[in-house]
Amino acid sequence: MTGYEVTAPRLRCVLPFEAEPAEVPLLRKAAAAQLDQWGMREAAEEAELLVTELATNVIKHVGEGTSATLILELQRERLRVEVHDKSREIPSLRTTDCDEECGRGLHLLAALAVDWGTVLSAAGKSVWCEVSLDQRSNCRRVERAVGALEKYRADYPATAVDGRSKAVLLEQSAVELIADLLHWTAARGQDPDDVLDRAQTHYEFETAAA
Known part of the structure; x- marks a missing residue:
């Protein structure tokens, strides 16, 4: 990871990274540490899974070494996880699967997250997922x-x-x-x-x- 920024008081964490396999565990740890700091430890497992899948998707479908950014943001009773990259190709459940033996890719995450989607921008796109922080x-x-x-x-x-x-x-x-x-x-x-x-x-x- 090349940088780290936390913007207050919005509880928003910005983590630029290079799309390399070795960066993925570092992103997971950084996400878990940030949630612990925010007092949201109960959301860490889900957040780490989302971070892993989204970062791996950049590596596989945009390219190793690509510059990307992970953003964590608390929005009322939800945690939003976003990964921004420079590609404008829209991912789909079909294209993000690795294969039948490897698992279901975003099919699993689509079930685990409350919601997810893609937003195009002039610089590329962001893929986002949201996790509920409901105490029930x-x-x-x-x-x-x-x-x-x-x-x-x-x-x-x-x-x-x-x-x-x-x-x-x-x-x-x-x-x-x-x-x-x-x-x-x-x-x-x-x-x-x-x-x-x-x-x-x-x-x-x-x-x-x-």
Whole structure:
């Protein structure tokens, strides 16, 4: 990363970076540290996932070494994550997938984020995602998980099929989704076991705090 700026009192953090694989973990750590400073530690896991996918998308589809900028901004009950680059090519769910074995790319993030989109500018474009900071996190997480699982297996309606209940179908989808996420993690050079441990720790922390 080539620079760092925090603009007050808007709670807006600007992080210029070079689109290189080695920069991605640095961006994740910087995003987590900034959220911790803002007292938003509970949003760090989601933010790191969004940052990873958006930065990796620049590397893959704009080019390694491209100058880009990560922006974190608190907007009422949402955290907005933006990545700006100099390309005017609009990403889509289809073009941002790495392949069938690697995972679902932005398909997963589209389910995890409250909303996402692309904005064109004279200098290029920005791709943004928003994470809800609503304190009623347990209900929100369960509802979001059900929505993600139903979208994940859109070709298998989440209703009784061949004697299988909706609950059974969602459980099967959850196992396959977790497996795909582990493939996605490994493809980006991370340790799947470490990610599972972090997810378990995060879950236990939230459960104890509830």
